[in-house]
Amino acid sequence: MSDVAVTEQDTVLGIDIGGTKMAAALVSADGRTLTGDRILTPAGDADQVFAALGELIERVRGDARPLAVGIGSAGPLDQVHGLVSPVNIPGWRNFPLVDRVRALVGDVPVTLGVDGHCFALGEFWTGAGREADTLLGIVVSTGVGGGLVVDGKPVIGQSGNAAHIGHVVVDLDGEACACGSFGCVEAYASGPRMVTRAKRRGWRTGEDVDAAVLAADAAAGDELALATFDDGAQALAAGIVATAVTVDLTTVVIGGGVSKAGSVLFDPVQAWVKRLAQLPFVTDLTVEPAQLDNAGLLGAAHQAWSAVG
Template identity: 50%
Template sequence: MHNDLVAALDIGGTKIAGALVGGGGEILRRCRRPTPAREDGATVMAAVRAVLDDLAADAPLWERVIRLGIGSAGPVDASTGVVSPVNVPGWRDFPLVDEVGLAVGALPVVLVGDGVAMTAAEHWLGAARGRANALCMVVSTGVGGGLVLGGRLHPGPTGNAGHIGHISVDLDGDPCPCGSRGCVERIASGPNIARRALENGWRPGPEGDATAAAVARAARAGDPVASASFERAARALAAGIAATAALVEIETAVIGGGVAGAGEVLFAPLRRALSDYATLSFVRGLEVVPARMGADAGLVGAAAAAQAFSGAVGARPPASSV
């Protein structure tokens, strides 16, 4: 029905956002709380419940909600409803879908990873709209992603398919917190772009900003060390994108997240590097484009995923049907 709404949660290490999303992707109510990421699991869950309470406080809108979608930092296991976000230590094998289900009663609950949620949003309303095969990426504090294959969101059995950040692109590279070595995330995430620049002699300005955004500003102004750090990040991304294209024949790679805000400082060397890695005939036409959905991608995508996968494996059914 056109009046139906979907509740959405976007859960990360910094914030827990919630929204009520209409059938056209419009956000009718939103709220957020900081994530108490260093606290125990119960405290983090209390913040999630507070966001849900804020959404439910608008009774006329809440009565129209037919399901709830969650996009969470990962790893997630959508098949069991369990999450273990790297940046929320208090949640290890945490039964998030069951706990949210206790708070929302009869509403079906669908869980996906945050990269899959962003992909759902970009495919529905953003830069991957109309594309049959796409990789959508979030390049920020970490590097995540999701896949559209055959015109449909493809989360995989556990909701993590497309997690490009942990493809190894440097076999002798730095150890990654995931346990592997030389991962895309270890080279191309914002903190690692800044780390590499600092290690090679770049120094922040008088304001002391040592973030990837500051490195991007320095690169834009012609700083060779800052530019080299972005060049290396771009090559890591290009290698991961080309490997994905060779495996599943994507036609488009969509890149969002804070690091993508560097604009051509990132995209120009990325497109150049892609020509070095995407050399097979069936991947040469691969295009790389910036994401369009911005900060709302996680919420809109969680809602889209809930619509796509409600009733599928990994969804918590309504309490009345258990």
């Protein structure tokens, strides 16, 4: 945390909302986080979830009056009306998040973007993608989200949900996905789904374990854990290459909790990308880990600064 004084003239409030955690911070115009905090995303109904977020916002902003608020939320969302329906936050369905946040912080611009878009924008602004003109950012965690920055600008789409790579179908006979479809990238590559698949194969049955344990076992050479990560990596690579040949990109940045697995994830992803990316304009496709721990929050803050003008 910086000792730089926080005033209403030099900060916006960035908020990052996901199925696992919620984070908020005051952010300067040059991308510095001046003060911030995070909490686990609570279970409960709509008001219970928002009450926890409201307490976080009040704690972070203190006496400061930010010029604007930028929110990055798990999707899908309705950007026009400020509504969110995160797949992994069942308490929020068509929840009026923008209006509720504005009522809390005052009459300032409040922007809303999909968390994957904000992640990509944050890495483009100050992270691993700051030297790229066009990049795909992917968040692999409770779910799988994504965002595109093309020619230096975020690709939002008509509804605000563009580049939702987690729900690109990569297996026509695949497993059911939480979105209601089947064979999606997320059904194979998200942390919880990888754990479920590994358990079906006989890995640590009966134990209360998560993707971090699966990654540790894979790093130690456990064949079931390695095979499960390879499945997830293949799905990610298929979604990456499908996106690359569609928008002609060469840079991919992956973050999120599952990306902390390191080479256990990135080695097979890079191998599968090399195998699948055969067209000449994507043969130099690079995949690298995110550099920022708070890229989504910084991307949300970047959107807020854009609203300030």
